[in-house]
Amino acid sequence: MSLALGATTALLTDHYELTMVRAALRSGTAFRHSIFELFGRRLPTGRRYGVVGGVGRALDAVEAFRFGEPELDFLVTHDVVDDDTAHWLSSYRFTGSIWGYPEGEVYFPGSPLLIVEGSFAEAVVLETVLLSIYNYDSAVTSAASRMTLMAGDRPCIEMGSRRISEGAAVAAARAAYIAGFVATSNLEAGRTHGIPTTGTAAHAFTLLHDTESDAFAAQLAALGEDTTLLVDTFDVEQAVRLGVELTGGRLGAIRIDSGDLAEAARDVRRLLDSLGATHTRIIVTSDLDEWQIAALRGAPVDGFGVGTSLVTGSGAPTCALVYKLVARATSDDPDAELVPVAKKSASKASIGGRKFAVRRFDERGRAEAEVVGIGAAPDSDHNDRPLLVPLMTDGTVVGREPLAAARERHVRSRSELPVSAGKMSRGEPAIPTVLLDEHGRPTNNPYVVSES
Structure with a gap:
């Protein structure tokens, strides 16, 4: 910082x-x-x-x-x-x-x-x-390098601020960016170091609304169709169908944050393609490290959000x-x-x-x-x-x-x-x-x- x-x-x-x-x-x-x-x-x-x-x-x-x-x-x-x-x-x-x-x-x-x-x-x-x-x-930086090496041409986003102290969070975002991460969720890192910032959505936002449909509609209305919808609060398949329906197949991305990520990504990709949402990206999170990223090489994943493992040096x-x-x-x-x-x-x-x-x-x-x-x-x-x-x-x-x-x-x-x-x-x-x-x-x- x-x-x-x-x-x-x-x-x-x-x-x-x-x-x-x-x-x-x-x-x-x-x-x-x-x-x-x-x-x-x-x-x-x-x-x-x-x-x-x-x-x-x-x-x-x-x-x-x-x-x-x-x-x-x-x-x-x-x-x-x-x-x-x-x-x-x-x-x-x-x-x-x-x-x-x-x-x-x-x-x-x-x-x-x-x-x-x-x-x-x-x-x-x-x-x-x-x-x-x-x-x-x-x-x-050393951990981030291994992660981006395993990710190849698929982007990695730093999301570890809540796992370390506030000052270290800014330093971690800077260090990860040097080793090829494309963005951070930390706004202070964006202001201080000029690193691109990005974010998806929170389970709390979905739970705030009476229905998942209401939550998705509110997010889309505020942030546009290129936003990323979090689809594993309840039922992944139902949430994906809902996101595609609300955007007429133009949804920017979905995020999967739990379960067997490789299996879930394959299932979601097949579903998106069958619904005509062939350009909707799949972002995965959930305590990723370089070994899990390597294991996901064959899965239809378009980007990785990495938190705890990155900011603690991956062991x-x-x-x-x-x-x-x-x-x-x-x-x-x-x-x-x-x-x-x-x-x-x-x-x-x-x-x-x-x-x-x-x-x-x-x-x-x-x-x-x-x-x-x-x-x-x-x-x-x-x-x-x-x-x-x-x-x-x-x-x-x-x-x-x-x-x-x-x-x-x-x-x-x-x-x-x-x-x-x-x-x-x-x-x-x-x-x-x-x-x-x-x-x-x-x-x-x-x-x-x-x-x-």
């Missing part, structure tokens, strides 16, 4: 972010030049690829990360920060640089989705807000992305050497050093590897595609783009993947992630690439 005028994102963070800054200021290490990386060690179980979502929202959040008097009063009163830290925070503005995968791009285990460079203090405080945006938006509500310090200066001196640093924790290891990433293609233009250079850019062959783009330079946003660009990028990026990317079964990521050291030599990859 876009931020209200004057709103701040500064407290959308964890307590320990600011206490660590407080301690770093005391120890004299707060302003050491540092590089942080946002990445995932693995894909959610069963996924062959992930999709980057939330880039635009993250840039807005970084710009709005400011500490005003109310925020500082709260922090000092609750002893989160001391006076010296509050004084530094009072003029906080991120002045570093950020590179990242652009929105809509696919990614894999170990892909450096975001590289944040600046002083330790100004970069570390962004960890929570960046992760909360990327983990949620990318989860929805993977987070991408498990993390934000880690991967390099830092040996002192506060502007010319101090940057040294790689990394966690060695079992199952939670990270890889030190600045990362560079390209996607490698075979001679047919099909992606065959995610190549990540550690400390130096990989030597590219003639058809490698660089993946990191500038998003902020010296504190100024340079990577903001319209959603249409992210939608187009996603279509291109997904189409480059091997056929295995479209499999719904568990398995390896669609392409491997290859790590190269600073000399261009393959090195051990500690990230889990499969949970099959």
Whole structure:
């Protein structure tokens, strides 16, 4: 959701972010030049690829990360920060640089989705807000991509607002739109992000009237014959016949929201055609996910309305992305050497050093590897595609783009993947992630690439 005028994102963070800054200021290490990386060690179980979502929202959040008097009063009163830290925070503005995968791009285990460079203090405080945006938006975008892949050329509509919090509902609509959903039911998403909005009808509207005929007639009178009638409040066949009769066969669409959707769609299609309503579309809803959409490929369904499964990541509500310090200066001196640093924790290891990433293609233009250079850019062959783009330079946003660009990028990026990317079964990521050291030599990859 876009931020209200004057709103701040500064407290959308964890307590320990600011206490660590407080301690770093005391120890004299707060302003050491540092590089942080946002990445995932693995894909959610069963996924062959992930999709980057939330880039635009993250840039807005970084710009709005400011500490005003109310925020500082709260922090000092609750002893989160001391006076010296509050004084530094009072003029906080991120002045570093950020590179990242652009929105809509696919990614894999170990892909450096975001590289944040600046002083330790100004970069570390962004960890929570960046992760909360990327983990949620990318989860929805990844789920949406699988759904639109299974739907093929049949449209998907986002209808999940009532299943999550109001702010997340707007973010979910945005994320789904990037991955190919054509519209949302959420009006705030329409106003904020320019996403087309649409809707059908409610069972309550039918029940409000004395008869189903009265309800349908009222809806048609208000919204025209191209409206969508909800036909499963009582008897589906009777409702379809009624809708066709009231419109002389010109009814725009019907929606089926219960039962065996494939069987019901076939029965309704036969009925519509027999009544001469050959152009009336069939829209199905009812807790759909990518597996159900795939199962409906052979059914005469013209569109899908998807809610709960979409906005909760279809079983993977987070991408498990993390934000880690991967390099830092040996002192506060502007010319101090940057040294790689990394966690060695079992199952939670990270890889030190600045990362560079390209996607490698075979001679047919099909992606065959995610190549990540550690400390130096990989030597590219003639058809490698660089993946990191500038998003902020010296504190100024340079990577903001319209959603249409992210939608187009996603279509291109997904189409480059091997056929295995479209499999719904568990398995390896669609392409491997290859790590190269600073000399261009393959090195051990500690990230889990499969949970099959």
